[in-house]
Amino acid sequence: MSKVLYLVICAAGPAADAVRLVTAATGRGWDVCVIATPAAADGEFIDRPALEAASGRPVRSTWRRSGEEKRNPPADAVVVAPMTMNSVNKWAAGIADTYALGLVAEAVGLGLPVVALPFWSTALDSHPATRRAVWTLRNSGVRVLYGEGEWMPHPPGTGGERIASYPWSLALDVLADRA
Numbered sequence: 001m002s003k004v005l006y007l008v009i010c011a012a013g014p015a016a017d018a019v020r021l022v023t024a025a026t027g028r029g030w031d032v033c034v035i036a037t038p039a040a041a042d043g044e045f046i047d048r049p050a051l052e053a054a055s056g057r058p059v060r061s062t063w064r065r066s067g068e069e070k071r072n073p074p075a076d077a078v079v080v081a082p083m084t085m086n087s088v089n090k091w092a093a094g095i096a097d098t099y100a101l102g103l104v105a106e107a108v109g110l111g112l113p114v115v116a117l118p119f120w121s122t123a124l125d126s127h128p129a130t131r132r133a134v135w136t137l138r139n140s141g142v143r144v145l146y147g148e149g150e151w152m153p154h155p156p157g158t159g160g161e162r163i164a165s166y167p168w169s170l171a172l173d174v175l176a177d178r179a
């Protein structure tokens with residue numbers, strides 16, 4: 001049976017291209033479940049039909065209701081991409097007020113391989129909380145793909161130019177070594 005990969009999508013520009021990761025992951029044998037933050041799901045950041053067609057599953061952004069059956073198989077690994085400045089800070093602070101944040105917090109606690117690929121500007125990066133959040137997540141075992149040779153923050157206003165080269169496949173390469 002295929003291993004299950006949860007892809008958690010936050011509300012940043014590369015979210016529109018997240019089907020690239022789904023297609024690459026299914027090509028590598030993963031069964032992919034897509035989870036979007038409410039901001040990503042409601043703010044027209046994602047191409048929901050393309051993600052659902054590529055994964056074969058509905059995109060989820062809310063908790064199941066009490067009494068409702070589990071909607072996805074349990075995860076074997078988690079990729080958070082694109083990870084926003086907002087979500088990295090909330091995650092590191094232990095805030096779990098969305099389904100996406102609750103499941104990433106739990107995944108770390110369960111000891112699952114969790115890989116995070118950020119996307120934010122140097123302006124958001126300069127906030128001391130952002131640096132601390134990356135450090136905190138790394139110390140909890142999350143592989144944050146931040147730094148030379150991985151992902152680097154872009155000058156404000158240039159994010160659109162970085163979407164095409166966003167290193168989706170790096171997240172899968174790292175997982176192949178860990179999952």
Ligand SMILES: Cc1cc2nc3c(=O)[nH]c(=O)nc-3n(C[C@H](O)[C@H](O)[C@H](O)COP(=O)(O)O)c2cc1C
Pocket residue numbers: 009010011012013037038039040083084085086087088119120121124159
């Ligand atoms: C068009 C647009 C582009 C955005 N791009 C980014 C981005 O690249 N990185 C980022 O951290 N936030 C970005 N934001 C802000 C986030 O969408 C916002 O902080 C949101 O609350 C994040 O929610 P989430 O972390 O729950 O997905 C953008 C917002 C808009 C409207």
